[in-house]
Amino acid sequence: MMNRRQLLGASAAGAALVSSTAWSKTTNMGLPDAALMESPLTQAPLMPSSGPDYNPVVTLNGWTLPSRMNNGVKEFHLVAEPVERELADGMTAYLWGYNGQSIGPTIEAVEGDRVRIYVTNKLPEHTTVHWHGLILPSGMDGVGGLSHPAIPPGKTYIYEFDLVKSGTFMYHPHADEMVQMAMGMMGFFIVHPKDPAFMPVDRDFLIMLNAFDIDPGSYVPKIMTMNDFNLWTWNSRIFPDIDPLVVSKNDRVRVRVGNLTMTNHPIHMHGYDFEVTGTDGGWVRPEARWPEVSIDIPVGAMRAYEFDAEYLGDWAIHCHKSHHTMNAMGHDVPTFIGVDKSKLTKKIRVVQPEYMPMGTAGMADMAEMSMELPNNTIPMMAGWGPYGPLEMGGMFSVVKVREGISAGDYSDPGWYENPPGTQAYEWTGELPELAKATDAATTITPAPLKASSNG
């Protein structure tokens, strides 16, 4: 749970305040508490405590930054700092992030709010925060050296601006950007519409696509990697430990996916067609929306899509680049499919009796056998479902649609039980009684409630 603590004492806070007299005059209170998150698990959404009502977002394996009101201004305190992030159970990375975690906490506010964001730099080098997609004064844009001087280590700067539009935005450093983003510094900035009746949804999930290159057995990402990352993450988390997207039947669901990696990611969701309803540029007008089952998320961009959760089940959601649903792997492994290794195996076993030939019939073996791995390393393929190994990793999770889940309940309901007659089965020479009894007019696939699943 939330563990708030005052990171700076009163004297340090006074010394750290930005030098602009105009800004310091508006601040008649000390620094807001810098909330700190120690858990890598999905935290309950923060319900609105002031201003217009909204349905808060849920950051998978993440959390939302608390705020306070100060003379009508919504104040937040971000702390840029080294963090230890659990990428999955059994693998921790030494990253840079915000307030104890990578990705940083989600900042959530409402169109029309004025926000004041204190940014304390506890990194060993300078940093800034760029507010990707927000409309704001040039001097608040967070490009080090262009918008304002970079924030030196140990100092606190203030960003302050009015939220003139609703939508999905991101934040990240614009100072030594290649290094700081490779180290995990990024987060979401959500601005809810002032009118609660504008495009309301029941569930609103956030996924930030990011990537790391961490050699098996080590902890720190290789910051010079440009393309060949070995850990493809959602909110700095990998399958099998990315929490599921838990949904109640007939909920209106929005999924917002941002991409701060260096390649595109076609995000594919099973079981549904959906409509693209937003980008980081704004909301898509109803007449301009388009249907998809995979949505390509370009580099440096965000896409939001929505669907009505009519179909019960456990539905995979994943990046469709198959190397992005694997954990750390070498790309220089030779292909052995079709190779007869039996003679070679005999020779090798003379000196190495435990030797096992691999890869001659594909690589699915990898998911079932437990080979010894270096410390702090997760297998390339992982995860067990109710019927066997999932053989996935990286950018993969499950949308779990169930009957009667209470609003605000995101706890894992377990695996879906397929009703009789609705699951693939082995042909054993004769159709089972249930299938024989089905006449051709009966359909086992649920019909959509509407001609198009989104209204």
Ligand SMILES: [Cu+2]
């Ligand atoms: Cu991908």
